[in-house]
Amino acid sequence: AQKVTQAQTEISVVEKEDVTLDCVYETRDTTYYLFWYKQPPSGELVFLIRRNSFDEQNEISGRYSWNFQKSTSSFNFTITASQVVDSAVYFCALSENTGGFKTIFGAGTRLFVKA
């Protein structure tokens, strides 16, 4: 069975600090997909990134970067030079290659960025 664990319930940082959100997953599939979503205080859910299991290349998008390591089943998310607008709940998610690409979500990490 698939599982996503986000051990950090809440993280609080001061603006301009770097912060890493951890994500550990479990799956028996050899082909799977990992995602990160952002839920700001307004409540909507926004897709940030998808990573395929066969592509371990790390990705950078502006201040955001993602580190995918199959050896440790982790898909961590780093925000560099955090800003107040980064305050949100961040969800890591896993989709297997079967059954309608159903996605299961971790419990989320709430990030507070203080000015």
Next chain:
Amino acid sequence: NAGVTQTPKFRILKIGQSMTLQCAQDMNHNYMYWYRQDPGMGLKLIYYSVGAGITDKGEVPNGYNVSRSTTEDFPLRLELAAPSQTSVYFCASSFAQGVPDGYTFGSGTRLTVV
């Protein structure tokens, strides 16, 4: 381009009442999903659909029903509402052809059962 539209945004139901949460997408996405979000619990999949006429259960389907008669619409029906169904409900859609895109979510329906 509206994306995924959910109605209503808020609703209060009495125990035992029924209602339908509406979800419509205009992106011609083949896959659609219903999730519920309880505080601190992440999102749980209720039902999903891979195309018109095809639906299947997710993790927490009890107390709910769905239908998908068109590509665009995926309503969620609550029969005999219970306090345990108090939650925020999100509809999502995605395009998948071999590899799934990220979801596009609706803005959510906050449901309270009293």
